[in-house]
Amino acid sequence: MASKAAIKRLTKEYQMMEKDPPPFCFARPLESDILTWHFILRGPPGTPYEGGEYWGQLIFPSDYPFKAPGMKVATPNGRFTENALICTSMSNFHQHSWNPSWSVANILIGLHSFMNAEDIATGAMTATPEQRKTWASRSHSWNVNQPRFKKIFPEYAADSVNAVDLPNMGQTMPPKGKKEKAGDSSSPAKAAPGVGGGKSE
Numbered sequence: 001m002a003s004k005a006a007i008k009r010l011t012k013e014y015q016m017m018e019k020d021p022p023p024f025c026f027a028r029p030l031e032s033d034i035l036t037w038h039f040i041l042r043g044p045p046g047t048p049y050e051g052g053e054y055w056g057q058l059i060f061p062s063d064y065p066f067k068a069p070g071m072k073v074a075t076p077n078g079r080f081t082e083n084a085l086i087c088t089s090m091s092n093f094h095q096h097s098w099n100p101s102w103s104v105a106n107i108l109i110g111l112h113s114f115m116n117a118e119d120i121a122t123g124a125m126t127a128t129p130e131q132r133k134t135w136a137s138r139s140h141s142w143n144v145n146q147p148r149f150k151k152i153f154p155e156y157a158a159d160s161v162n163a164v165d166l167p168n169m170g171q172t173m174p175p176k177g178k179k180e181k182a183g184d185s186s187s188p189a190k191a192a193p194g195v196g197g198g199k200s201e
Contacts, residue, residue: 002035006064010034013104018167025108026166027058028152035060037104038152040143041073041112042169043136048129049115052077052136053169055143058107061092068098071111075143076135078127079115086123088114093122 002010010029017027027039037058043049056073070092073080080086087093090102090110118126127135143149143157150157156166 002060002062002064005066006060006062007034009065010037010060010104017104021167022105022109024112024169025105026169027104027108030152035062035064038149039108040153040156040166040169041108041115043139044112044116047116048132049077049079049136050133052139053143054115054139055146055149056080056111058104065100065102068092068095069107071107072123074146074149075139077115077139078132078135079124081123081125084123086111086114087121 011034014029014034021027024042024044025039027037029035029037037060039056039058041054041056043052043054052075054073054075054077056071056075059070059072061067061069068091070085071088072083072085074083076082085091085093088110089097090107153166
């Protein structure tokens with residue numbers, strides 16, 4: 001159960017996120033649990049992730065902001081292992097380096113920067129630029145085929161006529177690709193053996 005301090009802080013941060021999200025990032029908490037946030041990172045131009053959108057979670061401890069959150073990415077991407085907790089200086093792997101003044105926006109900016117680096121860490125992986133570009137091109141289609149994603153971001157996962165882009169994502173919404181069938185030999189999971197495309201919890 002969230003502490004009063006966590007509820008107050010995360011409520012304020014949600015208001016700030018809605019009003020002025022950082023570039024290429026957006027997040028919102030679950031209506032039923034303010035300690036669980038879902039986010040989207042948009043791949044920046046000039047990188048193998050360009051045009052991609054990467055859905056993930058921030059899992060805050062009950063005594064946030066005094067302890068760091070856990071973080072993981074669900075969308076196949078070639079940088080992070082899907083649904084695995086990621087080790088960064090802002091995550092719960094490094095409580096000793098956590099700064100209570102850091103916000104959700106700071107965390108997302110840091111994770112976005114870490115995604116564009118090649119540091120080796122728990123939850124990170126390697127892939128070729130070509131594989132990452134393939135995942136980026138299929139990421140939106142993959143996301144909108146996940147029931148959980150559609151429930152959390154309904155306005156973004158609507159049909160192409162009614163869909164709207166999330167605020168401050170830095171570029172236009174990527175086109176919706178065709179729905180990929182299980183076992184399709186052209187799917188990202190087949191392009192790089194050992195990299196799954198499992199659903200988020």
